Amino acid sequence: MDGNGRWAELRGLPRIEGHRRGVERVQELIETAREIGIKALTLYAFSLENWQRPTSEVKTLMMILELYLKRELPELMAKDVVFKTIGDIQRLPEDIRILIREVKEKTASNKGLILTAALSYSGRDEILRAIRKILSSGIRPEELTEEVFDSCLDTADLPAPDLIIRTSGEMRISNFLLWQGAYSELYFTDTLWPDFTKEEFLLAIQAYQQRERRFGTISTRGDAF
Numbered sequence: 334m335d336g337n338g339r340w341a342e343l344r345g346l347p348r349i350e351g352h353r354r355g356v357e358r359v360q361e362l363i364e365t366a367r368e369i370g371i372k373a374l375t376l377y378a379f380s381l382e383n384w385q386r387p388t389s390e391v392k393t394l395m396m397i398l399e400l401y402l403k404r405e406l407p408e409l410m411a412k413d414v415v416f417k418t419i420g421d422i423q424r425l426p427e428d429i430r431i432l433i434r435e436v437k438e439k440t441a442s443n444k445g446l447i448l449t450a451a452l453s454y455s456g457r458d459e460i461l462r463a464i465r466k467i468l469s470s471g472i473r474p475e476e477l478t479e480e481v482f483d484s485c486l487d488t489a490d491l492p493a494p495d496l497i498i499r500t501s502g503e504m505r506i507s508n509f510l511l512w513q514g515a516y517s518e519l520y521f522t523d524t525l526w527p528d529f530t531k532e533e534f535l536l537a538i539q540a541y542q543q544r545e546r547r548f549g550t551i552s553t554r555g556d557a558f
Contacts, residue, residue, distance in 0.1 A: 334359070334376060336501030336525030349393045354527040356401055365531045366446055367412060369538065373447040373492055377509050381421060381455035395426055398452075402432050406439065413445030419487035420454030421462075449491060456511030459487050488513055496541045498534075500526045518544050 334355055341351030359376060366374045379394060386394075409416055416436045423430070433452075463485040472481060483489060494510060494517045502523040506514065520537045522529070 334378065334500060334526040334529075335503055335507075337527060339501065340525040340527040348390065349397075351527055352394060352397055356397060358527055358529055359401075360405075361531055362529070362534050363414070363446070363448060364412075365534050367414075369535075371446065373449065375419070375449040375451060375491070375494065375510070377451045377454065377507075379420075379452050379454070380508065381424075381453055381458050382508070384424070384453070395429060399429055399432060402429075402436050406436055409436070409440050409448070410443070413443045414440060415443045415445065415447045416440045417447060417449040417491070418452050419449055419459070419491075420452045421458060422452060424453045447491065449488075451509070454487075454509075456508045460512060462487075482512075486512065493517070495546075496520060496537065498522070498537050500524055500529050516546070518546065 337351035337355040338348040339351070340354065341348050363374065378398070383394075384391060408414075418433055418437070422433065425433070463482060466485045467477065467482070470485075488510070491513075493513045493515075496519075497506060497509065497514055497517045498520045499506065500522055502521070504521055506519070510517070518541050520540055522533065522537070524533050
């Protein structure tokens with residue numbers, strides 16, 4: 334969800350105003366995902382590298398996260414949404430960790446959209462933590478399979494992403510779901526996140542629907558050799 338700061342700067346506003354507007358966009362896209370039957374939606378909310386931002390901005394982002402979780406819990410319950418997180422959650426402030434645990438527990442029995450927030454997340458860090466888990470578990474080299482490795486990732490109980498969307502014109506995935514996204518379709522747009530409306534989201538979905546996913550095999554279309 335990239336481009337909040339640039340969106341605000343282009344309008345002569347404080348960067349944090351872009352983050353606040355970005356939260357509004359999150360609400361709209363969650364509802365759109367539910368409407369069109371998406372099973373799981375993962376939002377890259379705060380990367381491990383984001384801790385390097387100015388302390389004041391990080392504190393404000395944590396405050397926005399806290400307010401969002403407190404405000405949205407009744408909505409998540411009413412809309413049957415399951416809330417999960419991936420990332421090094423232990424680096425978050427204790428009060429936010431407690432709040433996250435509460436929201437997870439209360440929404441765990443819901444049956445609708447699985448909403449996952451990537452918080453203090455890095456794809457490389459996730460892979461390293463999975464390797465440490467494997468080494469400490471005593472799994473032998475010959476026992477290590479893709480399925481075993483999958484089970485040690487933060488996303489063990491989530492499906493691999495079909496589509497990864499990157500806003501703001503940046504043409505990279507920025508350390509996001511490096512293992513899981515091996516065969517994901519990628520969609521890049523110049524639109525800054527606060528302007529990524531329902532209509533923009535549906536355009537991305539439509540573009541995805543027009544692609545042929547082969548997973549390393551040959552084309553199944555009639556013009557394939």
